Amino acid sequence: MGLRKGQRELVEQYRGGYCGIAAIPGGGKTHCLSLWAVEMISQGLHKPGKILIVTYMNSAVNNFKQRIASELQKRGIAANKDYFVSTIHGLCLQIIKEKPDLISADEEFEIIDDVNKVHILSSSIQEWKRANADRFKTFVDESQLSANSLAKAYEEWESKLSGVILGAIREFKARGIKPLEAMEKCRGLGGTSLLKIAADIYEIYDRKLKTGGYFDFDDMLYNAKRVLELDSSLLERYRKKFTFVCEDEAQDSNLIQSEILTMIANGNLLRVGDSNQAICGSFTSSDFTFFKNFCELPQTTVYSITQSSRNTKDIINLANYFVRYVRERHPVPECRESLLPQYIEPVGDDDERKNPVTPEYGIKAKVFKSWEEEAAAVVMQLMHLMKANQDKTIAVLVPAAWKIEYLVGLMEERGVPCEQLDNTSKERNRTVRRIGRIIDFFALPESGEKLAEMVNECFIPDNPEDAAGMKNLETIRSRKQHKQMLADYLKGISTENILYPLGGEIDLNKVPEELLETQVWKEFEQKLEVIKDILGFPGTVIEKLILYISEKLAFNREERAIAQKIASDVRYLMSQDPHWTLSKLAQELLSSKNMFNFFANVVWELKGYEPKPGIVTVCTYHKSKGLEWDVVFLTSLNYADFPVSLKDKFIGEYWFLKQEYRNPQAIIKSELQKLMGEDISNIDPVMASKLETISEKARLLYVGITRAKEYLFLSGFHSNQGKRNESLPSGYLLELMNYISAGNGQASGSNPGERKGCAV
Template sequence: MIEEINKATESMGTATKLMSTATKLMSTATKLMSNEVKKIVYRDDQLPIMQYRGGSMAVPAVPGAGKTFIICNLVCEIIKDKVHKPGKILIVTFMNSAVNNFKHRISMVLQNKGINASNDYEVMTIHSLALKILKDRPDVMGVNEEFKILDDVNKSLYLNNCISMWRRKGGEGIFKSMILDKSLNKYSGKQDKWWNDFFTTVDTIIGELKINDISPEKLKENIKSLDNNSILVHISEIYDTYSKILKSEGYIDYNDLLILAYKLLKTDDTVREKLQKKYTFVFEDECQDSNLIEGKILSLISKKSGNLVRVGDVNQSITGTFTASDPKFFREFCGKANNAFKMFMAGRSTNHIIDLANELVEFTNNKHGEEKCRNALVDQKIKSLDDEVETGQDNYGISTMVCNSREEETKKAVRVAMKFKEKFPGKTCAILVPFNNQVREIADMLRSYNVECDELSNKSDKKIKVTSTLGYILKFISNPQDSVIFTDLIKNVFCEEHNEESEKLFGFICSYDVEKLMYPSCGTINELDIPGEILNSKVYKQLISSMDLIKRIFKYPQTHFDRLILYISDVLNFTLENRAMSEAVASYVRFESIENSEFSLAYVAEQLLDGKNSILDYISGIIYDLEGYEPSPDRVTVSTCHKAKGLEWDCVLILNITSYQYPYMTTDKFKDYYYLKDEFKNPTVICRAEIAKILGNNICEDPLKEAKIQIINEKIRLLYVGITRAKEYLILMATQSNEGKWNEDKPSKYFYVLQDYINSQRGVL
């Protein structure tokens, strides 16, 4: 199979050269067209959008169509024509990195046009906008003017603490009563994983309650009719505790921020009219990720002018099953907007990859076995920018692989990625997987072959470095006489290189008295005790300098562990990002110390070195979100498919396209809460159905089956996102094994559909 990939990559050589030549010609043409003010030539599908000067407009766009490009240039044209006067243009997006990108690109376009208009537009996240609205009149909403925003990092700590309090008051027994009898004997081994699932459910449902304006008090009134075994009844207790703690400490979380901003806009004429006058045009990017309240806020601001532009791609909506976002809101807007212009042309990928993505859309729309899944993807096919490119078999850069086990699949993926980098050192490459754990596994394997890589997952290597550094230091402080612990500290934190010299140093440290090393009686270590081969080595000098840092840390009082952690980050001169992680760890330690009889430095160190701490994983996923990440040809990217959204690589390998990861029918085995009793099998879905009942909405007869439909739909879109990340080469991988308990290790139906199409294109019978 490796030979097949080699053949594929070799056969693409001609196409690559042609594309390179075309790129050079295009570059030359661009330079010739440039003058004092750069001239921009818009595509046919972009021209109607650029003519927009008012009203509501929906812009559904395919991957690689240039959404950011068109928004930036349209905003600049409106500014140039002064259509927005006397107000401003508001551009709303969801990531801070996207805000900075928009600001930079708009500034550059205006500069090229010779326009100075920095005060004519504002770019911000939806939460920054909500904060700005609420700060205008917090008193109207009964909020103290000194209110603080609870960011997602501290929110996870507060919420986890509330769950811990509920567990101590009987929640542990309640949770166990939901578990299947045959699974209870696995509880001690799976406890952390299962409680992490419960945390995710609680977090999601509290978000749903807030977005739907259901307060703890309102929820208490409405759950009286529910069975005492209802998960929502138990979550209501946690929700009540969480809300009271936030209120007592003057915090509001991001969901509170959105709902309070919306209520203020809706009820206060002065605030609403002020914003409507200020922002005469409103643009929203990534609209497929909007929730109900976000859409209402932007609709209220733009109501007077009527000038609202929303841009997005429903086919890339991949967060609805675990957030309050829903692509239906963008679909509805597309149906009622004054104008809707599709951007269906894209130049990111080769024609072959575009055709494959379109094949997935075609199959889903017309042939999917579950009729309710036929609208998972909008019939919005990508049209290549260059239909004249030859599409012969010799230039085909797409392959499929079926492996006998996940282990074999992982090894083959690593070998293929390494082979690709050898052949094309100047091109980017990514391996996309479903799980965070697989990201780390594959990254470790690449590093074992001395291949540099970047990890895009919640289990960030940066997080592990920070937590392990703190863990090793605290472990040594808790037991400063142990030479083995001291050796581990030097080896894992302070030694930059591991070689023959360092191994000799570690052997020396391990056999030497720690106190004599750290605090020699004569002021310096007796050089006669030190092996001559390491005395003048680089690693010995590192040891001496590291001991100076350790001594400084030892001098700090150990009465407050959280402060000690922050002091360590200062002494070790952590980066701003790593400092944020250490502050989160300090907060975590502060929360853990509450009513924890086992709390000690050794206990803290054990938690930090665990590597499976779900709360710290969750926190690291927030802090190390890799906003603004740019793939580099020097490094292989290993990512979950979710984290890959918005990025692109020359070569993409998508692993685990199995029926378990990408289910096709509702009768397939799903990655659900298998350990729970049937009546609790999908607690998030059950709670959402009960919330719908409280709101008086229509309730489907079988919410669990409906949830499976939604999961299937989102998984189709996730596969679509993965495919459209590839520019030139794409390798689809799956396993075929009879060892899985539910036979989940078999290729998904989508894999076979795409494989058949690929073979037909390559002329294989």
């Protein structure tokens, strides 16, 4: 079975009780957990119930399912009912749906998507603000601002408040505090208590959710736990249903999740995680100490997986160096425990899967003069790489979503195929967008602009494959020009003259001759009938219109599923709010964050993400968790995103607020801790929050480094030197640059001198 140290013990020895698997990155957690499940099922050791595996994302769910199913199939065992893989929210949904009446919910309750959640929260804030305009303003540092910038600051504050309150509500919910209870607890706090404000808004938000028949994701966890606590027979049923409970990525667990799984587990609980990869704490209520504490329980058997064949020895050395640096020399001593002394070991020579070897030293680092320069250099470098190594998978990691957009724009300009892992990426939203484009035009068919946009996005592909199936960059470029020409033409016309000319035929004299000769025009002419068919469809029943579009555009399996989902939801939406219009619907569909993201992603992830050579993956550091590529670019390693010292600039601090409120999230957290009588010693809350951020960002960088199998590029920038808004490269980048240039980390047996000047 090819099992390594730690993996073997799990698969061969774990048969019950508490067990913790501490694994290093690339340790093959999914692999060995799947094998363990298969082994148990093969031997019937999971009876009388099933094995439950809870993991963090739908893609991981599918990954587990596929691995287990294929291994069972190999062994000739039909047992798809013997295991159940789910996200924690999927599991909670199941539990609540068993008895929604216990928590006074209608059985048709819906889980609110992020977009609607923000809408509801904003309107709750508005409602609160109407009665509390002065309290709202009191936090802004008016003395520092001109009248002009003051208005802007209020605006900014309102937009930031949404995130702050959301964090507070999450904290309340994580402690099981209901809105009225929260208000009661905060009664004694002063008018300028952020926590008190949060409690007020929590009450409004909760009321709005309830009358809308909604739960948010935090409610799901909280209510699932409540249902299990209230109903012992149900809990008993779940305990019987699942003989074993396994939690993947246990370092990102939170209190309620841990409690739910422990309750269900009935003693057989297997948790797999890596504390050094805990990167969700600052925006969820997760905390890796739950996993750590679990491993330290006397009754827990712990197996450690320390070997990995994912990365080259060079990269392993760099990762281990980084751990050591943080632990021994981090400039903020309080952050030295942020990474545990778990060092990655390369596999032995007898292992069937060996660590990759590169002909040259595969790590480079550089500081650029600006983000733009950095981005351009990264794209140049990866184009170069793709040409030289067509079989390599490549990823570029960035700290923020807007930078993804920027990079993708650059790559598209240069014809570099890329894909995003973001839920809201273009690729994943393609189906929703296309329907949106068509409905947008359908709502306003006299608009040449909308016709042009629709035709371009839905009817004329960017790069049709030529006879040989090869994409020729030159053809792509000229096609792009022709498409632009068509778009320019369509934007200026009265659409009825093209679609329904009074004489019956299009007056070709009015079409630019140049355009008439192109392939693009011919394709456009061919598609006119389809466009007219769609336009002619009665618009009164929108769900049918959507299904009709799906049919006319010959959607594939996944696209049809999405179209059907949109169609059902639209019917429901229209009955909830009769004032919905086609244009409004189109707007929703065209926005990258829309209410169909969740479902589109479920469908998308069924296919599973598999890095493909020739297509560059662009994603955030966070989204890269659990994945690996041959080549990885870690970009934007700057102070703002990877702070090292307490003096660094921190995200989450708002310059327009009075000094004492600059970090509202931290203040709320500490106010709540105080209120709950939790031990917070005497640490300044802002300081505590900074320490937490520094620690987590160190782990985030560690995750990034360990994604790379063969080549790793680290970069940042130093812009606006000497100015107030100067942006400095992160101290980590500088430290690692020193390390690389000193040649310390090169795997023994290779000669640095010989490796210089290689392809990288």
